[in-house]
Structure formats: structure tokens, C-alpha cells
Amino acid sequence: MLACSWSGGKDGCFAYWMTINDGHEIGCLLNTYRSESNRVAFHGVRSKLIVEQARSIGIPLLQIAVAGEDYESQFLAALRRLKRDGVGGIVFGDIDVKQNRDWCEHISRKAGLDAYFPLWNMDQKTILKDFLRDGFKAVIVALDSQHLKKEDLGRSVDLTWIQYIDSISKGPDGKTVTYCGENGEYHTYVYYGPIFNKPVSIKSSEIVSKQGYWLLDLEPVCTTP
Structure with a gap:
């Protein structure tokens, strides 16, 4: 079973869609948002709008409030929680920024999870x-x-x-x-x-x-x- 990193935007959503069409099971969404604003970083979307997406999809949502500058350790803790719950890998919506992919692979590996990039290098x-x-x-x-x-x-x-x-x-x-x-x-x-x-x-x-x-x-x- 896989999880999908989820910001509410099109790339993660389409990565989810491609993954399930390829025959994989996605058991939950993983979303992080800033605790001081209750909003997803960069997108600025309210965290409750992510909840509404998960409800409409009909899938469990692990939503983590992150604070301060130590994002990596907080994201890693969330991945390790997924690992304990039986998740074997996580899907990301990255397309062609290698630095982003390298970080996702690094943090997934530390949590003992495989990282999947179904959109990678697509036009x-x-x-x-x-x-x-x-x-x-x-x-x-x-x-x-x-x-x-x-x-x-x-x-x-x-x-x-x-x-x-x-x-x-x-x-x-x-x-x-x-x-x-x-x-x-x-x-x-x-x-x-x-x-x-x-x-x-x-x-x-x-x-x-x-x-x-x-x-x-x-x-x-x-x-x-």
C-alpha cells in the first residue's frame, strides 16, 4: 500500500490518478500545513479545504501541522508513522526539478519507504x-x-x-x-x-x-x- 504526498494541487492529484491507474493501491493522503496559519505552504490553501478533498475522494488523510524551520524532521516523523501503519511507499508529484526529487528520495529512504514519481520527466x-x-x-x-x-x-x-x-x-x-x-x-x-x-x-x-x-x-x- 502507498500514500500520496498531497498539497491539494494538480500535480500531486494527477500523480495519484496515474498511480492507481497503474494498478497500485493508495491508502491515504499525507498533507502538511503551517501551524501558525492553518494553510498549506506556498499554495496558501486553508487546511480544511484539504479535508474536504479527502472526504470527497473517500480516503483517509494524515494531516500534520508543522512549525518553525525544522520541516524535515517533522515530515520524517509523519513518514515513519505511515511506515508503522503499513505503508510501503509514497507518491510525489514532482516533474523535473532534480533538487526536489533528491530531497524526497532522501527523506523517504530515511523513513524506510520507497519513493514514486509517476510524472517524472513527462512533458x-x-x-x-x-x-x-x-x-x-x-x-x-x-x-x-x-x-x-x-x-x-x-x-x-x-x-x-x-x-x-x-x-x-x-x-x-x-x-x-x-x-x-x-x-x-x-x-x-x-x-x-x-x-x-x-x-x-x-x-x-x-x-x-x-x-x-x-x-x-x-x-x-x-x-x-
Whole structure:
């Protein structure tokens, strides 16, 4: 049995989907969020929105509040807990940033788990097209202000979005904008798809600027007791 590292975004979600389609069983999701804000790091998504995703999917969720700078030891403790519960490996949604993969493999190995990267070295544009073809729906919730515009927050990830990235090619800083935002250009929240039993109902709240990122605050329309 495997677990899936889960931030609520498209890459981890699609990695989950590819893994189960390959015949593997995923028994739970692993999510970490900042204890001081109750939000997922980088994405800025409220932790309760991750709970709503897991409820819709119908899968157990191990959610860990992390504090301070020692993220690695806290993540390692979570992986060791999964190991004790019978998990043999963990799925990650990384695509082509080797430094990220190296860290994931390192921390998984310390916990005695195998690390799986079903999206590794796939073409990012192909990933997005396949994600949409298979019926997933996601909204853009965070973006790097050096790459994309504030007005891009709240946009759907769809074919128009792919065409938009085609058209801009490079951000204001002159760096290439990758299709999946693998370099942190943008982050998403997935609210429906073939692994969900029903859509997660969400509404937009405020837009905030934090450390060079524009963040869209989403709230669940209603939560299951």
C-alpha cells in the first residue's frame, strides 16, 4: 500500500490518478500545513479545504501541522508513522526539478519507504492536457508576481490557460513560464475529477500579497460535520 504526498494541487492529484491507474493501491493522503496559519505552504490553501478533498475522494488523510524551520524532521516523523501503519511507499508529484526529487528520495529512504514519481520527466504541456482530458478541474490560487499577473488568480486550468502560457512564454523577469508551474510560477487547487465522488464547493474570498506571491483565499461553501 502507498500514500500520496498531497498539497491539494494538480500535480500531486494527477500523480495519484496515474498511480492507481497503474494498478497500485493508495491508502491515504499525507498533507502538511503551517501551524501558525492553518494553510498549506506556498499554495496558501486553508487546511480544511484539504479535508474536504479527502472526504470527497473517500480516503483517509494524515494531516500534520508543522512549525518553525525544522520541516524535515517533522515530515520524517509523519513518514515513519505511515511506515508503522503499513505503508510501503509514497507518491510525489514532482516533474523535473532534480533538487526536489533528491530531497524526497532522501527523506523517504530515511523513513524506510520507497519513493514514486509517476510524472517524472513527462512533458509539462502533455501533463496539463492529460489532466484536462481525464476530467479534472482546478483553479489557480497562488502565483509568483514576477511571472504572472494578479488578474490570473482564480482562473480555471483549462485549454485557454495552456494557450495563455503559450502566448506569454516569459514572465516580466524574462524567465520562461513553465506549463505546470514547476518552478513555483503558480499553484492550484483541484476541486473535482475522476477520483472525486462530488465537487468540492468553494468560494473566493480576498486576494493578498505575501513574499512576492499573489494568493487567492478560498473557503469551502459548506463543510461536512
